[in-house]
Amino acid sequence: MATRTSPAKKGTQQSRGKNSGSASRSTAGRGAAKTKALNVQPEDHLPLPLRMIRGAWMGTAHIVAAGIRKLGPDVHPDKDLRRDGTGFFMLLLAVVIAAVEWWALTGGFADVVHAVVGGTFGWMALLLPVFLLIFTVRLMRSPEDARGNNRIAIGLTLMTLSGTALAHVIGGEPGLADGLDALWAAGGMVGFLISSPLATINMWLAVAVYSLLAFVSLLIVTATPFRHIPARLRALYEGLMGQDLNEVAANGHDQSYLYESDRSEPKAKKPRKRRFGRDKHAPEDEEQDEGYYGDEAFETPVIEDEDAPRVAAPGPAAPKVPPGVRRPTQSELAAEKLKRDQGLMPEGATEALPVVPPASTGSVAAVPANPVQPQPPATPIPQRTEQLQLSGDVAYTLPPSDYLPAGPPSKERSEANDSVVAALTQTLDQFKVEARVTGFSRGPTVTRYEIALSPGTKVERVTALSKNISYAVASSDVRILSPIPGKSAIGIEIPNTDRETVSLGDVLRSNNARKTDHPMVMGVGKDVEGGYVVANLAKMPHLLVAGATGAGKSAFVNSMVTSILMRSTPDEVRMVMVDPKRVELTAYEGVPHLITPIITNPKKAAEALQWVVREMDTRYDDLANFGYKHIDDFNKAVRNGKVIPPEGSKRIVKPYPYLLVIVDELADLMMVAPRDVEDSIVRITQLARAAGIHLVLATQRPSVDVVTGLIKANVPSRMAFATSSVTDSRVVLDQPGAEKLIGQGDALFLPMGANKPMRVQGAWVSETEIHKVVEHVKGQLQAVYREDVAVEAPKKQIDDDIGDDLEVLLQATELVVTTQFGSTSMLQRKLRVGFAKAGRLMDLLESRGVVGPSEGSKARDVLVKPDDLAVTLAAIRGDDVPAAAAPGADPMTDALADNANANHNFDQDGPEDLVQADLDARPQATEYYDDDDDQGSEDAWSLTGR
Numbered sequence: 001m002a003t004r005t006s007p008a009k010k011g012t013q014q015s016r017g018k019n020s021g022s023a024s025r026s027t028a029g030r031g032a033a034k035t036k037a038l039n040v041q042p043e044d045h046l047p048l049p050l051r052m053i054r055g056a057w058m059g060t061a062h063i064v065a066a067g068i069r070k071l072g073p074d075v076h077p078d079k080d081l082r083r084d085g086t087g088f089f090m091l092l093l094a095v096v097i098a099a100v101e102w103w104a105l106t107g108g109f110a111d112v113v114h115a116v117v118g119g120t121f122g123w124m125a126l127l128l129p130v131f132l133l134i135f136t137v138r139l140m141r142s143p144e145d146a147r148g149n150n151r152i153a154i155g156l157t158l159m160t161l162s163g164t165a166l167a168h169v170i171g172g173e174p175g176l177a178d179g180l181d182a183l184w185a186a187g188g189m190v191g192f193l194i195s196s197p198l199a200t201i202n203m204w205l206a207v208a209v210y211s212l213l214a215f216v217s218l219l220i221v222t223a224t225p226f227r228h229i230p231a232r233l234r235a236l237y238e239g240l241m242g243q244d245l246n247e248v249a250a251n252g253h254d255q256s257y258l259y260e261s262d263r264s265e266p267k268a269k270k271p272r273k274r275r276f277g278r279d280k281h282a283p284e285d286e287e288q289d290e291g292y293y294g295d296e297a298f299e300t301p302v303i304e305d306e307d308a309p310r311v312a313a314p315g316p317a318a319p320k321v322p323p324g325v326r327r328p329t330q331s332e333l334a335a336e337k338l339k340r341d342q343g344l345m346p347e348g349a350t351e352a353l354p355v356v357p358p359a360s361t362g363s364v365a366a367v368p369a370n371p372v373q374p375q376p377p378a379t380p381i382p383q384r385t386e387q388l389q390l391s392g393d394v395a396y397t398l399p400p401s402d403y404l405p406a407g408p409p410s411k412e413r414s415e416a417n418d419s420v421v422a423a424l425t426q427t428l429d430q431f432k433v434e435a436r437v438t439g440f441s442r443g444p445t446v447t448r449y450e451i452a453l454s455p456g457t458k459v460e461r462v463t464a465l466s467k468n469i470s471y472a473v474a475s476s477d478v479r480i481l482s483p484i485p486g487k488s489a490i491g492i493e494i495p496n497t498d499r500e501t502v503s504l505g506d507v508l509r510s511n512n513a514r515k516t517d518h519p520m521v522m523g524v525g526k527d528v529e530g531g532y533v534v535a536n537l538a539k540m541p542h543l544l545v546a547g548a549t550g551a552g553k554s555a556f557v558n559s560m561v562t563s564i565l566m567r568s569t570p571d572e573v574r575m576v577m578v579d580p581k582r583v584e585l586t587a588y589e590g591v592p593h594l595i596t597p598i599i600t601n602p603k604k605a606a607e608a609l610q611w612v613v614r615e616m617d618t619r620y621d622d623l624a625n626f627g628y629k630h631i632d633d634f635n636k637a638v639r640n641g642k643v644i645p646p647e648g649s650k651r652i653v654k655p656y657p658y659l660l661v662i663v664d665e666l667a668d669l670m671m672v673a674p675r676d677v678e679d680s681i682v683r684i685t686q687l688a689r690a691a692g693i694h695l696v697l698a699t700q701r702p703s704v705d706v707v708t709g710l711i712k713a714n715v716p717s718r719m720a721f722a723t724s725s726v727t728d729s730r731v732v733l734d735q736p737g738a739e740k741l742i743g744q745g746d747a748l749f750l751p752m753g754a755n756k757p758m759r760v761q762g763a764w765v766s767e768t769e770i771h772k773v774v775e776h777v778k779g780q781l782q783a784v785y786r787e788d789v790a791v792e793a794p795k796k797q798i799d800d801d802i803g804d805d806l807e808v809l810l811q812a813t814e815l816v817v818t819t820q821f822g823s824t825s826m827l828q829r830k831l832r833v834g835f836a837k838a839g840r841l842m843d844l845l846e847s848r849g850v851v852g853p854s855e856g857s858k859a860r861d862v863l864v865k866p867d868d869l870a871v872t873l874a875a876i877r878g879d880d881v882p883a884a885a886a887p888g889a890d891p892m893t894d895a896l897a898d899n900a901n902a903n904h905n906f907d908q909d910g911p912e913d914l915v916q917a918d919l920d921a922r923p924q925a926t927e928y929y930d931d932d933d934d935q936g937s938e939d940a941w942s943l944t945g946r
């Protein structure tokens with residue numbers, strides 16, 4: 001505490017004069033800085049000696065500031081924005097005050113300083129050098145952050161004032177009558193003036209109010225909102241206990257008041273500790289957490305690393321600018337415009353921001369790239385030991401993460417980016433648009449260039465240039481975002497001529513993926529800012545994947561399945577795969593996560609969907625019986641032994657795995673049985689979320705007859721790869737955009753709840769990697785298939801005996817298929833047959849899958865397209881048809897064929913025979929869930945991995 005009490009009154013006077021002198025000088029300095037920003041050189045008007053003094057002052061200030069900028073992480077603020085002169089002045093002030101107040105220097109000048117500072121602030125004079133030093137460091141390191149600097153200045157001032165007020169009360173509330181010495185030994189003149197009104201009412205009230213004010217000022221300085229106080233305290237504690245500072249930063253400790261500009265530097269982070277409500281499927285949480293999981297507020301499938309430096313993260317309206325670059329203020333832009341109008345500045349030249357000169361093809365180093373996320377650490381994905389004991393005491397190891405090697409390191413900028421910046425700048429100049437490229441963020445496939453407009457410039461002036469921009473950058477796939485979501489800037493996405501592959505291994509090793517061990521999490525890819533995109537399929541809860549051929553759908557489905565195999569056991573996730581193309585998913589044949597062999601026959605697939613509906617109903621029955629709303633709650637209760645089967649039941653209750661149903665070509669299914677497939681899909685998508693059943697529907701024909709309105713309405717998440725037309729894009733995303741994608745994994749991802757799709761480059765997993773993972777998984781456990789999946793519900797018996805009517809049946813088929821009109825009266829008229837015969841022919845056509853079931857007086861659906869007429873006629877005739885084209889060509893079907901022949905006396909082996917045979921051969925699915933039935937209960941729970 002300051003105990004020195006030998007001030008002189010005249011000292012106060014002198015010092016006041018001096019002080020005001022410095023104040024005016026500093027104001028002049030600020031004025032000078034401002035004028036400099038407008039490119040008027042004030043030193044030109046000064047006499048030579050003053051110019052020399054100024055030069056010496058600024059020279060020393062720059063040297064000192066350079067040293068301070070080297071402390072901690074090196075920073076390089078823009079030269080035009082530096083405030084080194086002011087900072088240096090404050091540093092000197094801090095040193096002088098410290099010399100006088102801390103080390104009790106005496107003598108003429110020291111006495112004056114003490115009289116002024118001690119007399120004004122009392123005890124707080126001791127803290128002033130610290131405050132000045134903090135502000136100096138801040139000003140020299142982050143001069144561009146005017147808002148942050150103002151905040152800190154206000155906070156420190158408030159702290160000083162509340163400190164003097166407190167010092168005044170604690171110092172015994174001296175009054176003017178006690179003399180100035182007494183005031184200086186307490187809170188000084190300032191303390192007296194602030195504190196005495198309140199302290200005279202009640203001393204404790206004054207202490208409480210000023211303590212609160214001091215606390216608030218601390219929050220202002222550290223930019224700490226009230227709700228973050230506990231996290232900051234914890235981080236501070238961890239920091240003091242020797243924890244890695246990076247980790248402290250990751251936990252929310254804001255050192256912004258010292259190193260604001262370092263925020264943009266990506267920091268390596270360790271996985272965060274779990275918080276309540278997150279990571280809800282981890283068994284240890286389940287053990288401890290007695291609450292229900294259910295749904296969460298603002299659920300989204302996308303798992304984000306909130307702490308990662310993401311430019312697009314919604315936040316304050318002020319857009320984030322790349323390091324070292326300051327967004328021009330409105331007044332600067334207006335001043336520039338004025339100068340340009342007055343001819344003081346050449347067209348296109350800018351000075352508030354360093355930007356490429358017009359027509360420059362040289363260095364564009366002034367336009368910085370946004371930081372990309374660092375390559376994820378090559379450390380393996382942590383193994384989840386707690387999950388590895390499957391039911392039936394089977395030990396299970398997840399595939400090691402080195403099966404998915406790291407991809408090539410991502411580039412932050414390349415020559416291609418620089419030349420695009422030059423081309424964009426040139427185009428804007430040529431068309432005299434008052435706008436400039438302020439930065440760019442490079443993703444693996446495209447780079448997004450940010451364009452800031454001058455005040456008074458219409459957004460449309462840039463968007464109208466889209467064709468000229470395409471021409472300038474020689475790319476037809478330019479996409480303009482106006483604005484970039486969460487930013488006051490226009491984004492221009494231009495494909496990179498040097499694309500990068502995103503390895504699935506990197507995505508699964510990213511922080512986003514490490515944050516959760518939910519078994520349904522998949523690696524999606526990388527976004528335009530280079531951030532890894534990871535999504536939870538359970539929260540989607542159903543996904544439509546569409547895109548033209550070769551656009552990357554199958555690669556995406558491979559990434560999805562591989563992610564699941566890498567992260568989850570068959571006890572946690574089971575899959576039904578439908579692959580009518582027969583080649584896309586065959587690599588996964590035999591993995592224990594499958595509950596049925598991969599289904600390649602569209603007809604069987606339609607039946608499998610009906611099985612999924614039954615499975616869903618069964619799960620719902622269980623949820624209702626045991627009083628749970630969500631399968632996660634039910635599973636948790638089962639694991640905790642809280643689900644007890646009814647008295648007398650021999651059923652062993654086990655947790656339900658998630659069920660992921662993947663259809664690799666929806667169009668093929670919709671061709672065979674549009675109504676049945678649509679009904680099943682709609683029923684599943686409407687209800688299955690709580691039952692843990694999730695659908696992924698992929699199609700290369702996103703037309704309205706495949707992705708019907710009903711299906712679309714119930715599949716909320718969409719992944720659109722490049723589509724061939726804007727109409728297709730509208731079908732998938734309800735908006736254009738996908739037609740501009742450049743294929744090969746370039747996609748727009750619209751997760752449930754989002755209104756703007758995010759552009760991602762899908763993750764890539766090679767055949768070799770898939771093979772390794774599959775071999776590992778198959779080596780752990782044999783697939784145990786359920787046999788009831790492809791059993792169809794009983795159908796109307798139709799007279800299949802064609803007998804002598806083959807010819808007329810063939811004619812009827814031709815007629816119905818070519819006209820695409822399934823009307824009995826048309827058959828009567830065209831074939832000149834009676835009503836009874838026409839009706840019989842129609843029934844035969846239904847049994848052959850040519851038309852759908854009767855719908856009263858309406859014409860029936862025609863299920864065969866004219867292109868497939870020849871194959872259908874051949875099948876009716878009983879001719880040999882190519883395996884791939886034949887209806888019913890499927891290994892599973894073949895396996896059942898013997899059975900079918902044994903039960904039927906007709907020889908055409910069309911699909912109906914087999915289905916009927918299957919039906920006869922197997923028990924009804926509903927029987928499987930009878931609690932009192934031994935066999936049934938076993939089978940009902942056979943999904944659990946045995």
Ligand SMILES: Nc1ncnc2c1ncn2[C@@H]1O[C@H](COP(=O)(O)OP(=O)(O)OP(=O)(O)O)[C@@H](O)[C@H]1O
Binds near residue numbers: 502552745764
């Ligand atoms: N994420 C990706 N990264 C890199 N290349 C990719 C990616 N996705 C797809 N490709 C490239 O595009 C080619 C076609 O991809 P894919 O087979 O997934 O397309 P598709 O949409 O499934 O086509 P189709 O519907 O004809 O099967 C791949 O062989 C690969 O070369």
